[in-house]
Amino acid sequence: MTRDPADLTAADYLDGAREMTAANRPYLAHLLAEEAAQRTTDPASAAGIRATFPAPTATREETD
Numbered sequence: 043m044t045r046d047p048a049d050l051t052a053a054d055y056l057d058g059a060r061e062m063t064a065a066n067r068p069y070l071a072h073l074l075a076e077e078a079a080q081r082t083t084d085p086a087s088a089a090g091i092r093a094t095f096p097a098p099t100a101t102r103e104e105t106d
Contacts, residue, residue: 052081052091059095068098 055078062071075095079088 052078055081056091063095071095072097 055074059071059074059078062068062074072095075091079091082088082091
């Protein structure tokens with residue numbers, strides 16, 4: 043495991059985004075995926091990453 047964020051790759055961030063999705067943490071998944079998209083040189087791949095991990099809504103739903 044690296045301690046320097048500069049050493050992380052787009053794949054590392056995507057792995058983290060998938061883990062956060064599995065843990066039901068959509069906002070963190072979105073943030074990690076956005077970082078992965080920014081580190082991707084291919085615009086089509088970056089768009090695909092953003093489409094896979096869209097920004098969650100800021101509205102919370104209350105349940106009884």
